[in-house]
Amino acid sequence: MLTVEERMEMTKGILYLVPTPIGNLGDMTFRAVDILKSVDLILAEDTRHTLKLLNHFEITTKQLSFHEHNTQSRLPEIMALLNEGQSIAQVSDAGTPSISDPGYELVALASKESIKIVPLPGANAGITALIASGLTPQPFLFYGFLERKKQNRMAELENLKNHSEAVILYESPYRIKKLLSELAEVYGEAQPICIARELTKTYEEFIRGTVCEVLERTKDKVWKGELVVIVGPHEVVDLTSGEEDYSHLTVLEHVDLVISQDNLTSKEAIKKVAKLRQLPKQVVYRAYHEQ
Structure with a gap:
């Protein structure tokens, strides 16, 4: 026999998260079209941009604008519709909702109110660029857009430099030259990168090389279209080299020291301490979290 809560959930609607093509309409999935029609x-x-997509696939479903500037005012209305049993699909202009696009707030609220959430797989510019970059794809860190103010951008890049993973950045054609100069300053001119432009479109382009090489080859280039910048895996300078003796520290103290000195997360610090002490990462993890 169903509980009251289970019966209530059965009467609620479903929130679908539907990716849309990042350029080539042929990348729209059959399932995505069926969901948007139903x-x-x-x-x-x-809504004007999405209407072109809907017209192409002969989808006549009603639209409602939902973007970063009206999220808070729209949420009560949308949640009321879902709780009444309506099914709703969320799309962004291109790519996957919530990834450098609106969506997170609605998903968080829907999950709290036990609304069924159904994500569809689909296009994502960052992953598409990464697999064609020629740089080591795993592990990677998706970051998206940097802040616009120079001081904030430089601080973000300095923090990202502490990560050894490949980094995925999004950038506009108006700020790409500034980003390349900032990467040269923070990472160094020899840092391997790849810039992906106009992904899946007619003029798709990949520019690969060191920051210095890319700066030289593109110094006269007029940039157009959305850009993805892949910063290749970076060798992190180890300020606590294995030659120093940390035997006087407990594992907990050592992790805390690395977090403080290198501005790392506990997860990153645990990985680093495990390497320095030549211990399995699980051992360091348990020692840190159980104390």
Whole structure:
């Protein structure tokens, strides 16, 4: 026999998270088209932009604008519709909702109210660029857009430099030259990168090389289109080299020291301490979290 809560959940609607093509309409999936045709409402970042997609696939479902500037005012209305049993699909202008696009707040609220959330797999510019970059793809860190103010951007890059993983950045054509100069300053001119432009479109382009090489080859280039910048795996300078004796420290103290000195997360510090002490990462993890 169903509980009251289970019966209530059965009467609620479903929130679908539907990726859309990042350029080539041929990348739209059959399932995505079927979902957009069947739901009661489509939440669109820009209804005019999404209308072109809907017209192409002969989708007549009603749209409602939902973007970063009206998120808070729209949430009560959308949640009321979901709780009444309506099915709703959320799309962004291009790519996957919530990834450098609106969506997180709605998903968080829907999950709290036990609304069923169904994510569809699909296009993502960052992953698409990464697998064609020629740089080691795993592990990687997705970061998206940097802040616009120079001081904040430089601080973000300095923090990212502490990570050894490949980093995925998004950038506009108006700020790409500034980003390249900032990468040269923070990472060094020899840092391998790849810039992906106009992904899946007619003029798709990949520019690979060191920061210095890319700066030289593109100094006269007029940039157009959305850009993905892959910063290759970076060798982190180890300020606590294995030659120093840490035997006087407990594992907990050692992890805390690395967090403080290198500005790392506990997860990153645990990985580093395990390497320095030549211990399995699980051992350091348990020692740190159980104390």
